[in-house]
Structure formats: C-alpha cells, structure tokens
C-alpha cells in the first residue's frame with residue numbers, strides 16, 4: 700500500500716463547486732467504474748440495498764437544480780447551531796459561501812448528477828434501523844467521491860434538494876420505499892492543487908474510556 704498516495708487521496712478529496720468543468724463530458728463508463736469501487740463499502744448485514752441513479756438529461760437536471768434552489772431558500776432561514784469552538788468553522792465560512800453560491804447558480808450545468816439511494820425509510824424507524832440505513836449508503840457515497848477524485852472528477856456532496864424529496868422522487872420515478880441520500884453534481888475538475896482542509900484538531904474530540912476524558 701502506498702500510504703502517501705492513500706493519505707493524499709483521503710485528505711484532499713474536497714467538495715468541489717467552483718472548479719467543476721461543466722464543458723467537459725464525463726464518460727458514463729468512468730462513473731460506472733467509480734460505482735464498482737464504491738460498492739466495496741460496507742452495508743449492514745451485507746444487505747446492499749443501494750441504488751445509484753445517474754441523471755444526464757438536461758431537463759431533469761434543471762428540475763432538480765430548481766428544487767435545490769428552493770431548498771436553499773428554506774435552509775437560509777434555518778438558524779445554524781452556535782458552538783463555543785466555532786472560530787475555525789466561521790473562519791472558513793466566507794469562502795464556503797462563495798463556493799456554495801456558485802453551485803446554487805450553476806448546478807444544472809454539471810454533466811452528471813448522481814443520486815445515491817437506499818431501500819427503506821426512516822420515518823418512525825427505531826434508532827438502530829436509522830443508523831443501519833444511512834450507514835449502509837453513506838460510506839459508498841464517500842468511496843465514490845474518492846474513486847472519482849483519483850480519476851480527475853470532482854463532486855459536491857449536497858442534501859438541500861431533500862427539502863423537496865418527494866418532488867425529486869416524482870421527477871425520477873423513485874419508489875416510495877426508497878430513500879435518497881444525497882445529490883452529487885459530478886464533473887471533471889480543473890487544476891490539481893486540492894489541499895487538506897483546516898479542521899478542529901482531532902484531539903479536541905477524541906475521548907478515552909469516558910465521554911470527555913482526553914489523553
């Protein structure tokens with residue numbers, strides 16, 4: 700295992716919004732390869748209840764992007780939780796906002812939308828079932844992003860269209876017993892200088908034996 704290469708992939712796979720090259724087509728075979736890699740991710744009881752819906756149709760992308768934009772209007776009204784250690788998060792917010800705004804305005808231009816889905820619904824489901832359901836699709840989504848990034852393809856993990864999940868399901872004819880986990884606009888990225896992000900140091904929230912007890 701080339702640890703340096705693996706660590707680079709794991710630490711420089713970012714949410715790409717401003718550097719998605721909308722003009723360059725993404726071959727569907729390459730997307731399929733990334734999905735082949737993604738499905739090596741774990742699932743509860745090895746259920747593999749996932750589906751990956753690839754959307755290239757321009758009209759459908761526009762409709763989904765419109766739902767995303769409607770969702771952003773709602774999201775903008777939701778108060779963000781304030782935390783005592785918020786400095787690092789807020790420092791990065793202005794850059795994040797510019798990048799998010801760009802995505803909001805242009806998202807339908809991404810040649811491919813990927814909607815990872817999982818069988819089941821969390822409404823009224825016990826905690827065990829909720830954890831198992833999302834835990835059986837989200838690792839694969841991240842693996843997809845890693846595999847794509849290794850091939851020069853970027854994606855932005857988004858969920859805001861899910862304020863209108865039903866409407867999106869209607870556009871895509873997704874059955875009622877299936878949950879959409881995300882919507883990823885996918886495109887080749889420009890440049891190759893992604894960097895590890897500044898995060899709150901892990902020691903701040905790594906506990907030993909008892910909640911809150913640091914080393």
Ligand SMILES: Cc1cc2nc3c(=O)[nH]c(=O)nc-3n(C[C@H](O)[C@H](O)[C@H](O)COP(=O)(O)O)c2cc1C
Nearest residue numbers: 712713714715795799802855856857858859860896
């Ligand atoms: C569950 C989840 C939901 C997210 N939803 C959105 C979204 O709707 N729109 C968006 O622009 N970014 C979204 N993001 C991306 C985060 O904003 C991003 O991961 C975070 O700012 C850190 O940046 P990085 O991914 O480049 O490290 C989401 C990420 C996750 C994991």
